Amino acid sequence: MNSNLFHRLMIHYGELSTKGRNRDQFIRRLEHNIRHALKDFSISKITSSHDHIYIDFVKEEGDKIIKRLQDVSGIHAISPVIKIASDLDSIKKMALEVALDSQASTFKVQTKRLDKAYPIHSDNINRSVGGFILENSSLTVDVHSPDFIVRIQILNDGALVLGKSFAGAGGYPLGTGGKALLLLSGGIDSPVAAYSLIRRGIEVECLHFAAPPYTQVGVIDKLEDLLRVLTRYQSKIKLYIVPFTNLQLSIYKYSSEGYPITVMRRMMLRIAERFAAHKRISALATGESLGQVASQTLKSLYVINNVTTMPIIRPLAVMDKLQIIEVAKKIGTYEISIRPFEDCCTIFAPKNPKTMPHMYEVRSIEEKWDFKAEIDEIMKSITVKEITEKSQLDAIF
């Protein structure tokens, strides 16, 4: 994009338009999120209307601003735009400049008359502007699949010519979908699950089960690095750390062959549910994906899920691993996720985990000791770290 030509961006809402009465609230939230995302740029004005948000920038930062906006959920597309007087000559001149700037070889013109009183019909504007571009450039017309569409909008107080559009992240503005407590491990999947939720407007807080010394302390640094990448999409993310060692040793001690993972996952969900309720969070989320490992068969999920009535969102449930890896690379978490660190699951993984665990067996294991007392103890010693774009605060929950 030529930042000398353009000093304004137009934000297209996409899915927002289907949201009826919530629309105003969505637009306000999106505007707020955009302001925050662009706080380090030279922005002179941000205005929002029913159909678009406009961002006026002052320096040659257009490309960087667009790149930053592509991480903000709830944006369908971003178009550089320029406002001019609405007489046909001004429109023609600017349309030509914008067409040349696009570096396309084929084009067509598409006009929208928002001011219905404008004396020239849209088709005639298209024809006349198209003719002018043909005469004054080497571009040719292709009405079916042009490289570039010169879009013109006629307003009451002028006209807009739109430059080449850039795709946004789509989804909904963060903060419009409530909050979920995500079970975060250091693997590839759960950070992608976090991103998928954020993209749908759901704010995430993360819960990690740590089992030192069986899992290395370094795993927490890894999680912080992962979350710092994700602050691009949600500027503040809380990471709660659950001291899980004692309970995990008990699980290992009392479980029969093939059952520790199933029992462990049930314990994780019990703790997560209690913690979420305490934090007034009404949903849990995981990076589980059907079929990936023994604990992720439908039968297994059924037995694991049975300990909670809270909804559990599994954004990756039916995604292929390759698809998940592709997203992880795109959002920048992949390289961190593949750093070798032991997760509490891998350390305690039995040789032959059950793909078809039985509920009666799980229940009889859990009757062997007072795990509730252990959970009560755990609930008292969960700690929190807040990961922000730059800093990071430690505190005790």
Ligand code: ATP
């Ligand atoms: P990931 O790549 O996210 O680690 P995975 O393919 O390794 O997933 P599992 O280890 O079976 O699969 O974990 C499935 C899900 O369970 C994870 O995506 C995460 O949501 C949750 N989970 C696993 N281990 C932990 C942990 N130590 N703390 C919190 N959540 C966990």
Ligand code: MG
């Ligand atoms: Mg894992």
